[in-house]
Amino acid sequence: DTEVTQTPKHLVMGMTNKKSLKCEQHMGHRAMYWYKQKAKKPPELMFVYSYEKLSINESVPSRFSPECPNSSLLNLHLHALQPEDSALYLCASSHGLAQETQYFGPGTRLLVL
């Protein structure tokens, strides 16, 4: 099983809303990732969690707040987003050891009005 699930599939929010994206994997992976992907562009890394600790923040604005409640779950809390934050948000996970193949979820398509 190499499945990473993400909810919701689609999200529309206003600039004053607070919402959360959720990601889950049951492969026993200890590294989890958030990516942002704009149309026709490659994914861009936002955050890396390793063993439930934030190890990489790629200078992401504070209106994006990641959380890793346990080794299977990864959340991305959204607050006061801008229209330019509209994108596909992808979650991925990897083993956390030497062979670091990342497995991606289907993504959440976010529209900020």
Add this chain to the structure above:
Amino acid sequence: GEDVEQSLFLSVREGDSSVINCTYTDSSSTYLYWYKQEPGAGLQLLTYIFSNMDMKQDQRLTVLLNKKDKHLSLRIADTQTGDSAIYFCAESAILTGGGNKLTFGTGTQLKVEL
């Protein structure tokens, strides 16, 4: 910094072979990956190659790696309409805190025509 480069677009006829090329930047990458993305979907891992290999074959897929030139290619034999998608190569850098950072290529849109 330098980008991982791919040609933007490739069109082939159904049944022909497709070759998608990638020029990467990090010679210390241990693994190099190919991902497929269909419209509105996430990234599907297709295959990967370890940096000490020159070639890897997996059913219809053949990956060639030229480390000297930092060139990676993906050949799809007997291309089908279901292969129409965007294909991303990615180089990998291990993170000291665990996990790795993937740097993706610009993506190649493959269109398969009947």
